[in-house]
Amino acid sequence: xxxxxxxxxxxxxxxxxxxxxxxxxxxxxxxxxxxxxxxxxxxxxxxxxxxxxxxxxxxxxxxxxxxxxxxxxxxxxxxxxxxxxxxxxxxxxxxxxxxxxxxxxxxxxxxxxxxxxxxxxxxxxxxxxxxxxxxxxxxxxxxxxxxxxxxxxxxxxxxxxxxxxxxxxxxxxxxxxxxxxxxxxxxxxxxxxxxxxxxxxxxxxxxxxxxxxxxxxxxxxxxxxxxxxxxxxxxxxxxxxxxxxxxxxxxxxxxxxxxxxxxxxxxxxxxxxxxx
Amino acid sequence: xxxxxxxxxxxxxxxxxxxxxxxxxxxxxxxxxxxxxxxxxxxxxxxxxxxxxxxxxxxxxxxxxxxxxxxxxxxxxxxxxxxxxxxxxxxxxxxxxxxxxxxxxxxxxxxxxxxxxxxxxxxxxxxxxxxxxxxxxxxxxxxxxxxxxxxxxxxxxxxxxxxxxxxxxxxxxxxxxxxxxxxxxxxxxxxxxxxxxxxxxxxxxxxxxxxxxxxxxxxxxxxxxxxxxxxxxxxxxxxxxxxxxxxxxxxxxxxxxxxxxxxxxxxxxxxxxxxxxxxxxxxxxx
Numbered sequence: 001x002x003x004x005x006x007x008x009x010x011x012x013x014x015x016x017x018x019x020x021x022x023x024x025x026x027x028x029x030x031x032x033x034x035x036x037x038x039x040x041x042x043x044x045x046x047x048x049x050x051x052x053x054x055x056x057x058x059x060x061x062x063x064x065x066x067x068x069x070x071x072x073x074x075x076x077x078x079x080x081x082x083x084x085x086x087x088x089x090x091x092x093x094x095x096x097x098x099x100x101x102x103x104x105x106x107x108x109x110x111x112x113x114x115x116x117x118x119x120x121x122x123x124x125x126x127x128x129x130x131x132x133x134x135x136x137x138x139x140x141x142x143x144x145x146x147x148x149x150x151x152x153x154x155x156x157x158x159x160x161x162x163x164x165x166x167x168x169x170x171x172x173x174x175x176x177x178x179x180x181x182x183x184x185x186x187x188x189x190x191x192x193x194x195x196x197x198x199x200x201x202x203x204x205x206x207x208x209x210x211x212x213x214x215x216x217x218x219x220x221x222x223x224x225x226x227x228x229x230x231x232x233x234x235x236x237x238x239x240x241x242x243x244x245x246x247x248x249x250x251x252x253x254x255x256x257x258x259x260x261x262x263x264x265x266x267x268x269x270x271x272x273x274x275x276x
Numbered sequence: 277x278x279x280x281x282x283x284x285x286x287x288x289x290x291x292x293x294x295x296x297x298x299x300x301x302x303x304x305x306x307x308x309x310x311x312x313x314x315x316x317x318x319x320x321x322x323x324x325x326x327x328x329x330x331x332x333x334x335x336x337x338x339x340x341x342x343x344x345x346x347x348x349x350x351x352x353x354x355x356x357x358x359x360x361x362x363x364x365x366x367x368x369x370x371x372x373x374x375x376x377x378x379x380x381x382x383x384x385x386x387x388x389x390x391x392x393x394x395x396x397x398x399x400x401x402x403x404x405x406x407x408x409x410x411x412x413x414x415x416x417x418x419x420x421x422x423x424x425x426x427x428x429x430x431x432x433x434x435x436x437x438x439x440x441x442x443x444x445x446x447x448x449x450x451x452x453x454x455x456x457x458x459x460x461x462x463x464x465x466x467x468x469x470x471x472x473x474x475x476x477x478x479x480x481x482x483x484x485x486x487x488x489x490x491x492x493x494x495x496x497x498x499x500x501x502x503x504x505x506x507x508x509x510x511x512x513x514x515x516x517x518x519x520x521x522x523x524x525x526x527x528x529x530x531x532x533x534x535x536x537x538x539x540x541x542x543x544x545x546x547x548x549x550x551x552x553x554x555x556x557x558x559x560x561x562x
Contacts, residue, residue, distance in 0.1 A: 016369070020376070024379060029402055095279075096282070109553055111289075120518040148292050155285065180277065208384070254382040
């Protein structure tokens with residue numbers, strides 16, 4: 001490697017610092033909003049140093065806990081979506097990884113196409129259908145329609161993980177007379193377990209971060225965290241501390257998932273197409 | 277056997293997408309306002325399509341959507357590539373930056389909407405203050421309240437959220453390029469720029485194409501940010517196709533027109549997708 005001039009080094013560090021400030025600054029600014037005294041929220045010039053207060057967090061999640069139920073709802077919907085997602089996408093990912101199918105390319109692209117569909121186009125029909133089925137405002141209605149996102153994503157990602165499990169192990173078991181479902185259950189799936197966990201965690205983030213479906217399908221008692229927060233905009237004298245408090249709670253789970261899965265982030269974000 | 281394994285997911289997904297599509301197809305030929313009647317009201321042929329395509333707001337929404345998706349994807353790719361190259365330099369702390377950089381991408385788009393609505397606030401938001409300090413002129417109505425800056429403000433929030441995505445994926449791609457290849461080019465006297473554009477990027481073409489496609493499509497469907505930041509306004513200056521559809525169907529309850537728009541959007545998306553698939557997946561091993 002050739003050596004860098006000191007000026008170039010300084011410029012590079014400057015660029016690095018600027019990148020951090022630009023991309024993390026807004027997040028910290030929003031975190032600060034959740035714990036700053038309300039009167040400093042829109043102060044000009046901005047107030048960077050203040051005495052933190054937990055009032056907004058207490059109000060939103062403890063007493064009276066205006067958003068506590070929304071947090072629970074978000075968890076129920078996202079976990080529900082992941083649970084229903086697994087039995088649907090595991091067999092499909094396995095089939096697409098292990099079998100020679102002439103239509104494989106088209107099936108994969110069909111799943112991909114679903115992922116590109118505009119969610120808003122589905123909102124009106126789902127709204128009317130779910131209402132007619134008497135399911136409006138239920139968790140199950142949200143869990144069900146979220147499968148249009150989680151399943152295509154999971155099938156792609158799981159296929160890439162199952163591709164990594166050496167097929168020779170399965171063949172050896174099959175020679176010993178084990179039927180395909182035993183092979184899948186006893187050999188492939190345990191070996192692909194890390195992939196299953198990674199896929200489930202990303203699917204959780206997908207479901208957790210979706211706002212379009214709960215916007216239309218949830219009711220007051222089943223609404224998710226970001227949608228529940230919308231209520232604050234409707235009241236006069238917007239209570240930004242509460243919005244930030246609820247929004248920060250909505251940010252934390254996906255951030256934790258990404259930090260935990262650091263090594264798999266590239267793979268997850270590209271549906272398994274880039275091994276990273 | 278493989279079909280048996282695929283059947284559950286395909287059946288459920290077919291039901292979940294076939295219903296809305298047929299629903300929209302059927303109702304796109306009827307006059308139907310949900311506030312007036314719970315049932316389609318009168319068969320009007322292609323009237324809804326004519327109304328959707330004939331309205332000036334639809335064309336504006338299409339223009340806005342294309343501007344947002346092409347502009348947004350291009351900026352995010354360029355900026356992301358620059359950061360990816362920065363991350364490949366030997367600098368102290370670069371690993372920490374790489375890990376934390378992805379944080380904006382993890383946040384729900386609707387929450388990014390909340391964040392930027394606070395940041396953009398005309399009466400005390402952080403960004404107007406920063407721009408003022410830098411002597412950059414601002415519209416009097418605020419960044420979100422002016423028809424010249426509203427769409428750009430939505431794009432800026434999206435650039436903030438998704439540039440890290442490009443940076444992280446491209447960084448991983450650049451690292452995967454074999455050293456020998458780069459070394460050979462360097463011996464031949466190739467400049468860094470040439471090595472990047474003529475050797476590294478072509479080697480990771482597959483990665484580049486897939487992330488460009490994913491982002492373009494997500495931007496094309498932009499809804500959450502518009503809903504929170506501008507509601508398509510002021511006027512229709514920041515309205516996207518998805519937001520138009522929402523407005524038509526779930527605010528004005530014109531199910532007929534919204535259904536026609538659904539099919540127009542689905543057709544546009546399929547054409548774009550077909551072109552992409554032809555380009556990106558041509559030499560793909562399945």
